[in-house]
Amino acid sequence: MKLRLAVLMAAVAALVPAGATASHAAVPQQDDIIRIPAGQTYCPDGYVCLFRDYNYQGGGYGFRSGTSIGFLGDIGFNDQMSSWANDSGQRYCWYFDAYYQGEVHDMLPGYRVNVTPRENDQASSLRPC
Incomplete structure (x- = not known):
């Protein structure tokens, strides 16, 4: 049992980017993120949504109000956003760089x-601000 736990902990540690702290390494729960299919141009109430193309086209992702994501690459969406909609009810910020670094946008x-x-195509992280 101890060996299995040690192997599991080592596997998880290997997934954390070098230099990231525990607070940066957390990926939101799966139900906090929804996939927006191509052709859907609206953002559900209670979510902030990032779209692949201009005019809310091309599909993307919605993030439940309060959700942060330190690296959009964790969901395959790094440097892909062209438009956004904020129906979360709270102010959000997106960042040019991972882990809330670089240029910030309200x-x-x-x-x-x-x-x-x-x-x-510059967004790499997102959180309430």
Whole structure:
């Protein structure tokens, strides 16, 4: 039993990026993130949504209010956002770099935004701010 636990702990440690602290390594619970299929252009109430293409097209992901994600690459969505909608009821921020580093951008509740060409495909992390 102790050997199994040690092997499991080693496997989990290998998944944490070098230099990341425990608070950065946490991936949200699966039910806190929803996949938005291509063709769906709305964001459900209580979620902030990132879309692959401009005008809320191309599919993407929705994050339940209060959810943070330190690296969008953990869900295969790093540097892919072109538009967003914030129907979470709270202010969010997205960042150019993983783990809430680099340039930061506000996402006010109730807004739907196509990002600027310079910001296109730059989002790497997201959290309430």
